Amino acid sequence: MNHDKYFSEDELDRISNIKGKHYLDSTELDEDEIIVKEQDEIFLELSETVMSTMAFIDKITSVIKKELDLYDALSDYKQFKKAMQNQTQYVISCSKLKEELNETLKLIFKFSKKENYYWKDCSCEVYIYHYNIIKHEFLKSNSFANEIDFIKYEYERLLSENDSDSNITDSQFLSKDYFLYMNYRKYFSDENKQFFELEKSKKLSFLKNELGQLGFGLEPYTLGSSIKIKIIELESAKLEKLSLSNLPNFNVRQRYELYKKFGFNATIEKTDAPQMSKYKITALIMGISPDNAKQLHNETYREISGKDFDEVNNYLDKQSVILK
DSSP, X not given: OOGGGTOOHHHHHHHHTOOGGGGGGGTOOOHHHXXXXXHHHHHHHHHHHHHHHHHHHHHHHHHHHHHHHHGGGOOSHHHHHHHHHHHHHHHHHHHHHHHHHHHHHHHHHHHHHHHTOOOTTOOHHHHHHHHHHHHHHHHXXXXXXXXXXXXXXXXXXXXXXXXXXXXXXHHHHSSOOTTTTOOGGGGOOHHHHHHHHHHHHHHHHHHHHHHHHTTEEEEEEEETTEEEEEEEEOHHHHHOOOOGXXXXXXXXXXXXXXXXXXXXXXXXXXXXXXXXXXXXXXHHHHTSOHHHHHHHHXXXXXXXXXXXXXXXHHHHHHTTOOOO
């Protein structure tokens, strides 16, 4: 059997030097390298490693199948023995390449988690970190949808995701997912299969909890080959009554931030009224003194802190409020 009819010299060299699970010993990313390289560039390089490894595995697998078809025509024992030796080498090489691939995917997961970088098999922590961005963009793109619709969509997508279309919607809103269309899951080791399924189950639990906080639960059901969910209102939510306890205890500056976001200040400024009257109207609406209202209008009141500002935005996100 002539190896050269299938592989280039570089490929033959790689076959003879595959290190399997020890491959990453020399490729771990240290802190200095992360600082030097842009995050996106690192993920692009890692995706190229995954793609080239998969292509090589597929090529060796194809060669193995071709050679098996030729065995029946080998009448000479020495030729048959040599063919079997080559075949064994191919099988061993393919196995080690799969080890490399699985170790690379674990490295990608590890680096993604550290850098909060989103990709289709990111950790639950990274998913939660980007959750409000994905939700906000989804609701902005689907004007008739609400947060429950979004959670239902995400839950069903995770339940039935496959390697051709998973996270297409999410990657429209976040950084480019270089792994989106790669069918690397078919090469998952048993360990990685269990590991990434566990991460997916964590994401599903998070979504279920988010739905529960809105007063709803879910019931999965099958529709053909797809898994769908039915949204059901929880009994506890039916009994719950709205009260002041349901509202956040925002300070004056946070309430004025909401006041501005909804355009009240702009509307009042446009009115044909003395400036002092505008302060009094703001004071009446906000339940504060006219002097504080004057300071807020003139931007002489203390500035809103970053923490307070984030609390306001997070509350609006939680209430599925989209300001246009």
